[in-house]
């Protein structure tokens with residue numbers, strides 16, 4: 001279930017079993033001691049969230065973290081399109097749920113900045129699905 005939704009969220013996320021398991025382990029480690037109150041978790045680490053256009057023609061970007069600025073940016077328009085895509089595949093997610101997923105995803109990158117690049121993105125996706133309960 002988690003994997004299916006992860007693929008819907010990031011269509012280009014295509015990793016083999018081995019990397020997927022490594023990513024799941026990494027996500028589980030990062031989840032320890034993190035509460036479901038994502039805004040509080042970001043705040044605790046000195047980060048604030050802001051809306052900003054991040055996408056460009058042909059590429060939708062839901063969110064981005066700028067570690068040096070201590071900011072998490074969320075592209076609302078891109079999330080709207082993501083919501084439509086999910087709805088088309090029979091899943092309904094509110095904009096608040098999608099925003100929580102994006103913030104949780106970026107929170108992973110903040111917590112685990114040393115995650116190996118080969119499975120850093122799937123790990124962030126798994127982390128966000130588990131933290132928000134969307135992957136259950």
Ligand SMILES: [Zn+2]
Nearest residue numbers: 105109121124
């Ligand atoms: Zn990411």
